[in-house]
Amino acid sequence: MTVEGTQRGSSWREYTDQGLSKVLAAALAAFVEKGYDGASIREIASRAGLSVPGLYHHYPSKQALLVGLTNAVMRELLDRSHAAVAEAGPTPGERFDAVIESLLRFHMYRREQAFVASRETRSMESESRKAYVALRDEQQEMLDDIVREGAAAGLFRTPFPEDASRAVVTMCVAVSTWYREDGPLSPDELVERYLAIARSTVGASD
Template sequence: MPDAPAVVRSWQEYEHPDLDPVLTAAVDAFNEVGYHGATVRDIARRCGLSVAGIYHHHAGKQEMLVAILAATMNELLWRNQAARAAGGDDPVARFRNQIRTLTLSHIYWLKPAAIGSSEMRSLAPDNRRAIVAMRSGLQQHIQKDVDEAVARGLFRTPYPKEAVRSVVGMCIQTGQWYDEAGELRPEQIADRIVQIALDTMAYVPEREESTDA
């Protein structure tokens, strides 16, 4: 189960990542020059600490990378859990909510989330397995609700596993092309992504299904 946020808040409220100054500086460095290009000295400079001061907080770059990815995944997981709960007994509502929060999280948490796409290869094997397990758990939640919707005839895609992989990838990539100066707000983009996700699943509302019978 993901760590609960220190202050209880709605899964639909998005704030800046709650990372310490060292990790915030590491996020900027990793995004600008990559994990292997970044140095502890540069990260220290960015957050106004000495190199010795950095090591007082984090043992090295690998620990910083793990902490950033774990914090990002915990953020995604508690929102996913809350979004599912808000959907009640309706698998389609749970699916909608999960796709919405996954999209918005990758827009509002763009910089730390981007590291999850670019630097997984930089993790030590044990660390990589731990982060991959967290990712798999989130995707399994979405898959479970899609499978239930398929069983109930609400989603008619013949390829539910492939459809889930495609939709999750779409949500993740949204943050990469989102433009703050663009015409659409994040919430408007999320609405469109949800609709595209439902189309991908070949969603058939219950009322339409009963009419066809």
């Protein structure tokens, strides 16, 4: 089914303001511009219109800001992916398309959040990194299960289901590093093109 043929009322396809608190929104802007190491608590507080003690009332450290932001990013992505699968048809191909479209739209419309979460995993303390990676693995496993099921049923011809699934997710995540709203492809056109590439990667039957 083409993107044009899908239902446009689906909430997981709709992107408005993420609803970040003013503190997390300020941290996001600072991390995008200067990176985690380059952004100071004082600067984040200023962007949020708070004093440093006022910021600490909400988050006790810069690390807590990073954890709060990256958790919000992953929770939203997982919620949207689960909603996409719930709305999809029962076949592995339909569920595969739904997850891929969700990943692509998220990494277009939440590209700054996704970019910071991906880049700054290295800046997380050990326990926080483990918790974040567990959420990221949950997203990956969602697609892995679908691709394995499709391969077992002969609907996906790839001899390497897990590798193909990882390759497709990596492609979708990378969209956040280069997509621009004023670029040559509209969101629907990009989804259509990358769905074709993703289906080819797993060897989806027509």
